[in-house]
Amino acid sequence: MSxxxxxxxxNIATMDPEISAPYGAIxxxxxxxxxxxxxxxxxxxxxxxxxxxxxxxxxxKDGWLTPGLIDAHTHLVFAGNRANEFELxxxxxxxxxxxxxxxxxxxTVKACRExxxxxxxELGRQRLNALAKxxxxxxxxxxxxxxxxxxxxxxxxxxxxxxxxxxVDVKITFLGAHAIPPEYKDNSDAYVDLVLxxxxxxxxxxxxxxxxxxxxxxxxxSLAQTERVLSAAKQAGLDIKLHAEQxxxxxxxxxxxxxxAKSVDHIEYxxxxxxxxxxESGTCATLLPGAFYFLRETQMPPIDMxxxxxxxxxxxxxxxxxxSPLCSSLLMLNMGCTLFRLxxxxxLAGMTRNAAKALGVExxxxxxxxxxxxxxxxxxxxxxxxxxxxxxxxxxKEVLKNGxxxxx
Ligand code: DI6
Ligand code: FE
Numbered sequence: 114m115s116x117x118x119x120x121x122x123x124n125i126a127t128m129d130p131e132i133s134a135p136y137g138a139i140x141x142x143x144x145x146x147x148x149x150x151x152x153x154x155x156x157x158x159x160x161x162x163x164x165x166x167x168x169x170x171x172x173x174k175d176g177w178l179t180p181g182l183i184d185a186h187t188h189l190v191f192a193g194n195r196a197n198e199f200e201l202x203x204x205x206x207x208x209x210x211x212x213x214x215x216x217x218x219x220x221t222v223k224a225c226r227e228x229x230x231x232x233x234x235e236l237g238r239q240r241l242n243a244l245a246k247x248x249x250x251x252x253x254x255x256x257x258x259x260x261x262x263x264x265x266x267x268x269x270x271x272x273x274x275x276x277x278x279x280x281v282d283v284k285i286t287f288l289g290a291h292a293i294p295p296e297y298k299d300n301s302d303a304y305v306d307l308v309l310x311x312x313x314x315x316x317x318x319x320x321x322x323x324x325x326x327x328x329x330x331x332x333x334x335s336l337a338q339t340e341r342v343l344s345a346a347k348q349a350g351l352d353i354k355l356h357a358e359q360x361x362x363x364x365x366x367x368x369x370x371x372x373x374a375k376s377v378d379h380i381e382y383x384x385x386x387x388x389x390x391x392x393e394s395g396t397c398a399t400l401l402p403g404a405f406y407f408l409r410e411t412q413m414p415p416i417d418m419x420x421x422x423x424x425x426x427x428x429x430x431x432x433x434x435x436x437s438p439l440c441s442s443l444l445m446l447n448m449g450c451t452l453f454r455l456x457x458x459x460x461l462a463g464m465t466r467n468a469a470k471a472l473g474v475e476x477x478x479x480x481x482x483x484x485x486x487x488x489x490x491x492x493x494x495x496x497x498x499x500x501x502x503x504x505x506x507x508x509x510k511e512v513l514k515n516g517x518x519x520x521x
Contacts, residue, residue: 114163116145116152117516123173125154126497127481128180128465136458136497137480144178146487149515154483173491176510179461179500180481181250181488182442183468186378186399186429188288189240190233190271191258193224195434208408208436209360212332218258218292221434225258225268233271240432240440241279245519247442248490248509251282253429253472255326257291260304262312265289269321280519284472286354287313287322290334290342305338309345317349323473324352324375329365336363343372352473358382359404370394376427376471381405381412388415392422397471399427400455400463402448403437416453426455427471428463446501457498487516 125144127137143160145153153161198211198220211217225233237254244252254272259265269285276283289308297304316322325346329339333356343353352375357365359379366377367390377383377391378399391398398419404410419426428449431437439445442464449460469479477486491511494500499508512520 114145114153114161116147116163116168118169118171119143119145119160119163120171120173120178121157121160122175123491124175124177125481126177126179126461127154128462129480129482130466136461138497144481146513146516149487149517151481151483151485151487154481174493177492177494177497178481178489179248179492179497180465180479181490181512181514182248182464183251183472183479184244184249184430184432184442184464185253185376185427185468185471186255186401186431187252188255188257188431188433189252189440190237190254190256190268190275191221191225191434192228192233192236193221193434194438195220198435209332212292215295217435219295221258222260222264222292222294226261226264230267230271230274233268234274237271237275238279241275241281243440244430244442245279245281245512246509248492248512249281249442250488250490250512250514251284251469251472251474251478253284253286255286255288255291257288257326257328260289260292260294261296262307262315265312266315266319266321269316273321280514280517282474284324284474285322286324286326287316287351288326288328289313290327290338292328292333301334301338305334305341308342313345313349317351322351324354326354326356328356329363330356330359331361331363336365336368339365340368340372343369343374347372354378354471358387362387366391366396370396375473378429378431379404379414381410381414383415385415385418388418388422388424391419391424397425397427397467399429399471400449400453401429401431401437402445402452403439404431405452406448407437407439414453416455425467425470426459426463427467428455428460429468443500444504447504450501457501460501461497487513489513
């Protein structure tokens with residue numbers, strides 16, 4: 114056998130559903146890499162002979178390997194912060210009240226319109242580094258803090274540059290319909306026209322997005338407006354997804370599912386009809402415990418129903434300055450379990466296998482098996498449940514991206 118590197122003294126949480134053990138685990142395992150892909154994996158006792166003189170062999174000190182983590186929902190390119198609104202909320206103002214008074218998303222929009230591409234890139238790079246340190250190897254980044262053509266394109270270009278210059282793979286989502294900008298305060302339909310007639314064609318022309326998202330909510334876009342945007346995106350061949358049922362139930366999830374959305378995200382207010390629609394279309398349910406926690410929401414997403422209908426559950430940070438200023442993958446694993454009562458295995462699947470599905474990259478990442486990209490992390494833990502259990506001590510020892518060591 115001729116391989117580029119071999120890892121031994123490891124346990125592997127493959128997250129491969131075809132391996133029946135919890136976490137798809139293989140204990141006392143070995144894994145071999147060739148040309149950035151997994152070339153062999155299995156119990157150490159079955160490791161075929163290979164040229165030990167010319168092949169680097171790494172020892173994992175009996176730690177655990179998992180697939181590289183995937184954060185499938187972030188808004189990590191933004192300028193400014195909203196610490197002042199945090200203070201207002203602590204004095205009793207609600208997220209919706211602040212948004213209606215022209216703060217909220219719109220205050221971040223102002224900061225983004227003023228910021229240069231270089232400034233936004235540097236802020237994005239630092240945040241990507243924070244996620245990468247905790248094992249993230251693939252991330253989704255949305256626009257949505259520009260709300261005019263020039264600034265939306267600027268944010269998307271920054272996301273694209275981050276993907277080019279950082280080892281973390283970046284999937285990009287155009288979220289022009291995130292909020293109604295002040296210029297269109299009394300005419301949101303005209304803003305939707307702008308999104309469809311000017312922004313979306315420009316985004317497509319420059320090849321700046323993999324997917325399109327909308328914030329379907331009373332304080333943002335109606336069901337009919339959302340459907341217009343998602344239908345156009347689908348027609349243009351882009352993936353679609355939706356911020357839906359976060360603060361109320363407008364039926365956005367069921368509509369998006371019928372259009373073939375990859376995921377619907379937040380979904381605290383999702384009902385059984387919505388869950389059924391997701392299961393029929395194979396749409397993922399993305400849970401965002403950071404926003405639930407930070408906004409001190411009390412309405413729980415319908416976890417039991419999602420399990421019952423076997424809807425793939427994704428867990429993501431929703432990292433953004435307003436509702437989830439928490440730039441951490443491991444904290445989300447913990448909150449997914451403590452707040453939403455996921456099992457640690459469900460939580461990890463939500464940041465690996467199911468997250469890959471939500472981003473349409475499941476053919477290459479999200480589970481560890483032969484032929485997949487060698488994107489994996491080595492953790493100094495004794496059981497995979499420890500990833501969700503404890504937070505704050507650095508247990509991420511190595512990260513490999515396409516077979517290259519990238520951990521700083
Ligand atoms: N829902 C959210 O939680 C974020 N966007 C959205 O549509 C919040 C974004 C923000 O407050 O800046
Ligand atoms: Fe979001």
